[in-house]
Amino acid sequence: MKGPASTLRAELIGLYGVVERNVYLTRRYWVWEFAFFIWTIANTLTIVFIAKGVEASGVSIDVNRQATILLVGGVIWSYLGIIFEILTETVAWERWEGTIEYTFMAPLSRIVHLGGMGVFAIIYGVVRSALLFGVVAFFFNLTMPNADFLAALFVLAVASISFMGLGMMTAVLPLISPEKGAQLGFIAQGMLLVVSGIYYPVSVLPEPMQWLAKISPATYALEGIRDAILEGRGVSQMWGEIVPLFIIGIITIPLGMAIFDRGERYAKQHGKLKRSG
Amino acid sequence: MSRIEPRNLHLTQISPEAPAVEVRDLTKRFRKGKRIRRFGPRIMNTVLDRVTFTVERGECIAILGQNGSGKSTLVRLLSTLLINDGGSAHVFGFDVFTEPRNVRRLVNRVSVEASFFKKMSANENLSYAARFYGMRSEETKRAIPEILDRVGFPNARLNDSMEHLSRGMQQKVALARALLTSPVLLLLDEPTTGLDPRSKLEVQEFIAKVRFEHDATVILCTHDMNEAEKLADRIGILDEGVLLVLEPAEDLKRRYEADTLEAAFFAATGKSLEEDEAEVDDD
Numbered sequence: 001m002k003g004p005a006s007t008l009r010a011e012l013i014g015l016y017g018v019v020e021r022n023v024y025l026t027r028r029y030w031v032w033e034f035a036f037f038i039w040t041i042a043n044t045l046t047i048v049f050i051a052k053g054v055e056a057s058g059v060s061i062d063v064n065r066q067a068t069i070l071l072v073g074g075v076i077w078s079y080l081g082i083i084f085e086i087l088t089e090t091v092a093w094e095r096w097e098g099t100i101e102y103t104f105m106a107p108l109s110r111i112v113h114l115g116g117m118g119v120f121a122i123i124y125g126v127v128r129s130a131l132l133f134g135v136v137a138f139f140f141n142l143t144m145p146n147a148d149f150l151a152a153l154f155v156l157a158v159a160s161i162s163f164m165g166l167g168m169m170t171a172v173l174p175l176i177s178p179e180k181g182a183q184l185g186f187i188a189q190g191m192l193l194v195v196s197g198i199y200y201p202v203s204v205l206p207e208p209m210q211w212l213a214k215i216s217p218a219t220y221a222l223e224g225i226r227d228a229i230l231e232g233r234g235v236s237q238m239w240g241e242i243v244p245l246f247i248i249g250i251i252t253i254p255l256g257m258a259i260f261d262r263g264e265r266y267a268k269q270h271g272k273l274k275r276s277g
Numbered sequence: 278m279s280r281i282e283p284r285n286l287h288l289t290q291i292s293p294e295a296p297a298v299e300v301r302d303l304t305k306r307f308r309k310g311k312r313i314r315r316f317g318p319r320i321m322n323t324v325l326d327r328v329t330f331t332v333e334r335g336e337c338i339a340i341l342g343q344n345g346s347g348k349s350t351l352v353r354l355l356s357t358l359l360i361n362d363g364g365s366a367h368v369f370g371f372d373v374f375t376e377p378r379n380v381r382r383l384v385n386r387v388s389v390e391a392s393f394f395k396k397m398s399a400n401e402n403l404s405y406a407a408r409f410y411g412m413r414s415e416e417t418k419r420a421i422p423e424i425l426d427r428v429g430f431p432n433a434r435l436n437d438s439m440e441h442l443s444r445g446m447q448q449k450v451a452l453a454r455a456l457l458t459s460p461v462l463l464l465l466d467e468p469t470t471g472l473d474p475r476s477k478l479e480v481q482e483f484i485a486k487v488r489f490e491h492d493a494t495v496i497l498c499t500h501d502m503n504e505a506e507k508l509a510d511r512i513g514i515l516d517e518g519v520l521l522v523l524e525p526a527e528d529l530k531r532r533y534e535a536d537t538l539e540a541a542f543f544a545a546t547g548k549s550l551e552e553d554e555a556e557v558d559d560d
Contacts, residue, residue, distance in 0.1 A: 009411065010410075010411030013408050013411050013412065013413055014408055014409050014411065016408060017404070017405055017407075017408020017409055018408075020404065020405070020408065021394070021397075021401070021405040024394075024397050024401045024405075025394065025396065025397065028396040028397060028438070029396065097392060097393065097394050097395065098390060098392030098393075099392045099393060099394060101353070101356070101358050101386075101388075101392075102386070102392065102406060102454070103409070104357075104358060105356045105357055105358055105381055105384070105385075105386065106381060106406070106409035106410065107378050107381035107382045107409070107410065108409045109378075265360065268358060268359050268360045269359075269360045270307065270308065271307055271350075271353075271359060273353075273358050273359075274353075274358075
């Protein structure tokens, strides 16, 4: 075999290739991307309007603060959706196009293949989430005088490691069940967010769900980003969120890979890589 | 075109004594339907049954068989896309099932269906495939138009999305994709099925040319007797997962006392290839 440097170079080119392909597809489907973005804005507006609704019902609240809390929840929901969707497409889209066998017989390691999908998902997700945040904040004329957006971005970046690991676990589902696997990814996303305090504090959850919240990376991501935007806390003041996110990330990436590898072996054993439909 | 080494693997690192392909008692079974009883054993369908053969370097063999005979399963096993249930397979001395990454660097494939990202252009699809084999942008910018030109694909259509190309053109792009990575073993799974006569002839001529110019070993699975006779050094008959015979066309005809390959196939299997020629192989 060639040396490690040459192998690493080939792997990096492969990773670039995965990102490049996703850029091509995003460009070709830009009208659809725009339509989905409009849908996400509508969805997030619906959620943020709840703060206005509560005020209208006579309850005295800080609407600006509550609306920002809900906005962060809505944006993280959307971001997580993008990460899961793109990673699930690793298998689902290629299976549908019939290219999956060509991709899986190429000499690229699976970690780099999935890593390339993850890198694109993070870049695309950050851009779309930032746009979403800006559009909705502008719509409600929200003010965030203390916001430390760089710190919020840093928390999101660290959280993305865990999100990628979880996405790898769901990416394998279309290999096991070509018909329903992709939909199961949405269930996993929903399960993760119900325990993570997306629109309400984790403290309102029953005890067993609060325990689940402790191992959900979304919990720490939401807490950290809200603290950075509302309280202006910097990175050095958020180790309580960043350290758990690192630990969960270190666990979920190899776990996600191991699960994907097992799923791939299952698919190769039972002939499920082949295109159907 | 000059001889190109397979991506990321020095030819000197391939065992000089090893044949291109060595398959011994290769067996593959798939689940068939549900269990008869709850918790009872599953019914298994043996798709390949102790298949044994060797292909020498630079040789072209054709495998003839009806739909469901196991041709595509054989190609998928050699492409590292399936895990065997018995036996072994080596490609240039590398074990297909324990050293898949080494095998992947040496092999590429063209199947009956030219599968691509349909919204992407030929150029984009080929770039994507090439990156997986370590080809940089500078290399693909030069190599893609060159290889497409060789397969007779008009350069003016390089940036048209695949969905706007005819079936014949798509198959030429599929051939270009396989050759772009300079494989030393080319697995062709009915590459001309469904093509119009002119495209079929062009693809066949290109396969013959590539074999000699490129010094590639070729395994061709086909329904087409003429294609097999024209391109292959030896012809194998695969029937219900069993490789009945693999020898030169003339020996095959002599063995079955037949004037034509069709008659030899019928004598060997009791079946005719024409029966399912119109169908798409889905074994």
